Amino acid sequence: MKFICPKSELLNGLQVVSKAVPAKTTMTILECILVDCTQGCIKLTANDMELGIETIVEGTIEEPGVIALDAKIFLEIVRKLPDNDITILSDNSYQTLITCEKAKFNIAGKCGDDFAYLPEIERSNSIVVSQFTLKEVIRQTIFSIADNDNNRLMTGELFEINGDELKVVSLDGHRISIRKIQLKDTYEPQKVVIPGKTLNEVSKILSGETEKDVSLFFTDNQVVFEFDQTTVVSRLIEGEYFRIDQMLSSDYETKVTINKRELLSCIDRATLLVKEGDKKPIIINITDGLMELKINSAIGSMDEQIDIEKSGKDLMIGFNPRFLIDALRVIDDEQITIYLVNPKAPCFIRNEENSYIYLILPVNFTTV
Amino acid sequence: MKFICPKSELLNGLQVVSKAVPAKTTMTILECILVDCTQGCIKLTANDMELGIETIVEGTIEEPGVIALDAKIFLEIVRKLPDNDITILSDNSYQTLITCEKAKFNIAGKCGDDFAYLPEIERSNSIVVSQFTLKEVIRQTIFSIADNDNNRLMTGELFEINGDELKVVSLDGHRISIRKIQLKDTYEPQKVVIPGKTLNEVSKILSGETEKDVSLFFTDNQVVFEFDQTTVVSRLIEGEYFRIDQMLSSDYETKVTINKRELLSCIDRATLLVKEGDKKPIIINITDGLMELKINSAIGSMDEQIDIEKSGKDLMIGFNPRFLIDALRVIDDEQITIYLVNPKAPCFIRNEENSYIYLILPVNFTTV
Structure with missing residues (x-):
């Protein structure tokens, strides 16, 4: 087998399929990337049996054939070669010569026969x-x-x-x-x-x-x-x-509109006082126009206030700060609205169109 | 003790002195940064008894005093506070309140009496x-x-x-x-x-x-x-x-002038074939106008040629590729000169003024 292709093309293809190379496997052939040049194109495949990825690389095939090459070594070699055309040449004993400008690498490949190709899927729905x-x-x-x-x-x-x-x-x-x-x-x-x-x-x-x-x-x-x-x-x-x-409900007792960035920074700061694995809740006290956030841990305590728009009842509720941070980080809106019922019921962060809904269960807390 | 200073000032000062906070110590006081406001300035100190760092932070002292605060927590809190003035207030029981805008942190400090200040050094030479x-x-x-x-x-x-x-x-x-x-x-x-x-x-x-x-x-x-x-x-x-x-000598049998970047890239590629802890040498064969670099390992082999200017004898010599890479990385010259004697003697990479000299011992190798 012999083909020639630009380094950037090959490197990109190898990076894509590498995502499906298993970290650990008893089938050593799966640690390889299969290079298949038998169907008129240069096709790279990796497959960990749960997930398989196949991609086509632009280049010139000079001699059709198939070879399986160790994914890690192959990727590292290509990554470090000069930015020029790379020639891959495999002989009948699977010895593979990778050349680029004056650099020549020789590595042992494997027969591709044992490799698990991707299953043929009927492309309907x-x-x-x-x-x-x-x-x-x-x-x-x-x-x-x-x-x-x-x-x-x-x-x-x-x-x-x-x-x-x-x-x-x-x-x-x-x-x-x-x-x-x-x-x-x-x-x-x-x-x-x-x-x-x-x-x-x-x-x-x-x-x-x-x-x-x-x-x-x-x-x-x-x-x-x-x-x-x-x-x-x-x-x-x-x-x-x-x-x-059945877990979603649009009823609420308290509705809070708040600046997302302010809330996120505040909770992010509060987590400084919580060690990994420790389950300290952040306690949120909602009153007219003001949200007070508090956290208490062995390290110290924090207390901060944020201006809000609020309608409905006052409420004090505790949350795992991590869960609030995760949801707030992926919401792009500058102002967000939080809907709450009582200290035992989930809160909802959602927009009016319901194009996003984040439901978070509260946690019990004791006020000192 | 009470002082006020901008976040950026305090953060920078804490980052500087943190470098001298020991990772492990039996003296827990050394895990702290000492804040000393008794001499008309805000002075931060950390000391692991080998290395001590002290820095002065611009700010306003409202009440002189000394407090020792856990380095990690103090740095993390300051890092995450808004970019505004920070107020630090310690009471007689060493409880310390850190406030910035609407955020309030309360952490336990320590008495600074046990802290090891930097030694007074006579500043002569x-x-x-x-x-x-x-x-x-x-x-x-x-x-x-x-x-x-x-x-x-x-x-x-x-x-x-x-x-x-x-x-x-x-x-x-x-x-x-x-x-x-x-x-x-x-x-x-x-x-x-x-x-x-x-x-x-x-x-x-x-x-x-x-x-x-x-x-x-x-x-x-x-x-x-x-x-x-x-x-x-x-x-x-x-x-x-x-x-x-007595280890340096200006005698040589072979003198090679080579493009630094080309040589470095080539050796860097070669190390792909060497696993961590493996001591495979890179074998360098110097002939008129050409340097050939080879490496052989269980993973595969590499072979590359680089154009050079050479005077003196031909030579074949082996090196630990890591040592060559380390030296080449810190030389800024585009063209470098390497002086060699024989396969058992050290090589010298140096410029004409000897403003840098890198001596590297060769390693034994067997050619197959």
Whole structure:
């Protein structure tokens, strides 16, 4: 096998597919990136059996063939080569010569026969969103998936399509994040749960441009993302997702409008007094025109006041400061509105159109 | 005690003195920064008993006094406060209130009586260099101090003053780095060995401006650095430094002039094939007009050629690639000259004026 392509092209392709190379595996062939030049294009593939990525690199094939090369070494070599054309030449014993200008690297490759190619997926049910939108909606929801496997469904995100609306939901038992996206077209109703790991990796390789689109195809147990020269295939999480509608309510007793940046900075400061693993709540006291935030820990205490617009009852309520920070960080609005009922009921941070809803459960606290 | 000062001033002062707060200590008072407002200025001090730093912060003292505050917490709180005036107020029980705009932090301070102030040093023998020069000369030599304590003298750097020349030397048994600095004035001959840790920390807090100076004062067992509003006091390493003059020689059999960037990139690429802890040498074959670099490891092999200007004998010699990289990174010249004798003798990378000399011992190698 022999092909020539510019360093920048090859490096970009390798960085994209590397996201699907497993950190640990008993199948050593999966630590490789497969280079396939048998179908008239230079195709790179990596696959950890849950998530597979394939991308096409522009270049010239001089001799068709297939070779599997250790992902880490291959990527590092290409990264450090001069910015010029790179020639890759593999012989029948899989010895691979990588040359660029006067530099020559010789590494041992592997036969590609044992490599797990991506499954063929029937491309029927698809939806289209911009790369920007998909990248954003992942960032705005991914923080509230569960970080352990106790409940598999919580480690993924619900993607629910209804007409021209895409609803993305994540929850971890203490909070729910919901984002709604207006689609350009109308689609059949569908519901899938995509693993958080897949969404994280996809979000890293999306360029995030508004002019470029991603197509998502769904089957019963797989999802395919197609964009640029890249195809990502991932398993779906099986099972019925949580019924979140019954947890949402538009009733409230107290409504607060507040400057987001001020609230975020204040809570961020307060967390200085909370050591990792410590579960000190931040106590929020809402009265007419004023929100007072307090935290008390072994390290010290903090007290701060922020001007607000408030309607409804006065209220004192405690929260895990981390959960408030996570939600506030991904809201772009300058002024936000928080809806509360009582110290035991969840609070909602949402806009009027409900294009975002962040539900956060309060925590018990004792006032000294 | 009560004082008011702008956040930026206080933050900068805390960041400077923090460099002398010990990571681990049995004397918990040393984990604090001492704030002393008894002498008409706001003075911050930290001291790990080897290295002490003191700096003065601009502000208004409303009530003189002394307080010791946990360095980490104090720095973190100040870092996260709004960019405005900060008020620090300590009561008789050392409770300290830190306020800025509407934010109030309350932390427990400590009595400053047990704190180790910096020793009073007689400021007689001093030399003056620009902050830029001192910062640069540390960067250009610090990499070749020894990283273990087997020989204390190797963990420091020799600062030798002779007339209007400052010579800085570091060595670790495999290589020697020498830099010579032309001073503006002429001084009495002096020789001290300054701990590498001190130089590292000083280099971090030097602004590196060419217009600002540093004064260095030496006593028998201490060195003082004075710059901006800051004083750094450090112990010296005692003992007679190595006689390096007898290791230096200007004889050579082979002289090579080469583009520094090309050589550095090539060796940098070669190290990809060497795993951490593995001691594979890079083999350099010097012939007329051409340097060939080769490395062989379990991962693969590399081979690259670079055009050179050469006079004298052909030579094949092996080096630890790391040592070459370290020296090449801190040389600013575009073209460098390497002087070699034979495969067992050290090579010298130096300029004609000998304002820098990097000596590197070769390693044995077997050619296959």
